[in-house]
Amino acid sequence: MPSLRPVDCTEQQWKKAAIGIIDLVKQSYETGGITNDLSLVQKLHGQGVKRSRYRHWVFNREGESCFICGSEIEKTVAASRRLYYCPVCQGLDG
Known part of the structure; x- marks a missing residue:
């Protein structure tokens, strides 16, 4: 997570x-x-x-589909760093 x-x-x-x-x-x-x-x-x-679209699982792919589940990749900021994640496969709530 x-x-x-x-x-x-x-x-x-x-x-x-x-x-x-x-x-x-x-x-x-x-x-x-x-x-x-x-x-x-x-x-x-x-x-x-x-x-540039297949190089990473989620990095810099905000708004695109997750390769695993198809959900939209989201972006947040943590400690002044960009953090991209799939809300289904990698939800922020542990």
Whole structure:
């Protein structure tokens, strides 16, 4: 959940986040900045979708459909940073 503070996380959540961060950074490096699911990227690329639209799951996609559930991606600001999320898949209320 985007609103979950680190202090509120379980050890399992910390471990899952740490592994996810390492995997994401590695994939981004190897693909020139693509952080989305690579099989979805191939599908969308094949359909002629622009790179800027399939590069990320939700970042900078406000108003577009979530790749998972189809809900509209929303944007909020947290600590002066833009935060994009799917209200269904990643609701702000834990």
